[in-house]
Amino acid sequence: xxxxxxxxxxxxxxxxxxxxxxxxxxxxxxxxxxxxxxxxxxxxxxxxxxxxxxxxxxxxxxxxxxxxxxxxxxxxxxxxxxxxxxxxxxxxxxxxxxxxxxxxxxxxxxxxxxxxxxxxxxxxxxxxxxxxxxxxxxxxxxxxxxxxxxx
Ligand code: GTP
Ligand code: MG
Numbered sequence: 001x002x003x004x005x006x007x008x009x010x011x012x013x014x015x016x017x018x019x020x021x022x023x024x025x026x027x028x029x030x031x032x033x034x035x036x037x038x039x040x041x042x043x044x045x046x047x048x049x050x051x052x053x054x055x056x057x058x059x060x061x062x063x064x065x066x067x068x069x070x071x072x073x074x075x076x077x078x079x080x081x082x083x084x085x086x087x088x089x090x091x092x093x094x095x096x097x098x099x100x101x102x103x104x105x106x107x108x109x110x111x112x113x114x115x116x117x118x119x120x121x122x123x124x125x126x127x128x129x130x131x132x133x134x135x136x137x138x139x140x141x142x143x144x145x146x147x148x149x150x151x
Contacts, residue, residue: 003033003074003079003136004117005126006088010068012113013037015104018071021114024087024101025075028148034074034127034136042066047129060110072130078148079125086114 008021026032040048045062052058063144075084089100093112096103106112117123127136 001076002078002080003076003124003127004075004084004123005130006075006084006116006117007115007130008071008073009065009111009113009115010070011064012105012112013069013071015105015113017113020105021101022073025084028068028077028083028087029143030075030077030080030084031144032073032142033076033138034072034131035133036072036131037069038072038130039069040066044129045066048126057110064110074127074131074136081117081120085118088116 006025008018011020012021017090022032042062045065046053049058049061049063052061055061077083087101089096089102091102091112092109094104094108098104098108101114102112106126116127
């Protein structure tokens with residue numbers, strides 16, 4: 001089953017939005033298979049955002065990501081990469097629809113509270129950057145037969 005990397009950034013953690021954000025993914029029917037609170041080093045943040053290294057905001061972005069605890073998670077489910085991004089909303093909270101996480105809970109692009117992988121390859125790379133394989137669990141959740149309608 002598809003997996004994606006989702007992180008609540010230091011602003012989301014500091015603002016007490018962990019439960020609110022987890023709840024949105026849980027209620028949708030996605031399954032949490034890995035979770036930990038980490039303070040990434042700047043070097044680690046640069047690795048995570050390596051594809052943005054030419055952008056003018058890169059240094060500030062990496063300083064910010066490494067400025068405090070980040071809640072790193074792996075979520076599993078059918079279409080979770082693309083739909084996870086829908087739940088999150090547009091990069092700039094001014095353009096995120098109401099009802100999305102950034103639309104409801106954030107105001108500016110530099111403090112948009114959450115990260116989500118943007119594709120299959122990125123998801124694989126980010127999961128292996130943030131998690132050791134043994135930190136992820138394989139289990140059948142009780143609700144799966146009700147979410148997917150399989151026996
Ligand atoms: P992530 O899920 O965090 O990767 O966001 P995204 O995929 O919606 O956007 P992208 O990967 O293009 O940018 C990564 C992060 O850089 C964003 O979440 C923002 O926090 C930040 N960012 C993107 N564009 C800007 C910008 O124009 N100015 C500033 N200050 N930050 C930006
Ligand atoms: Mg991105």
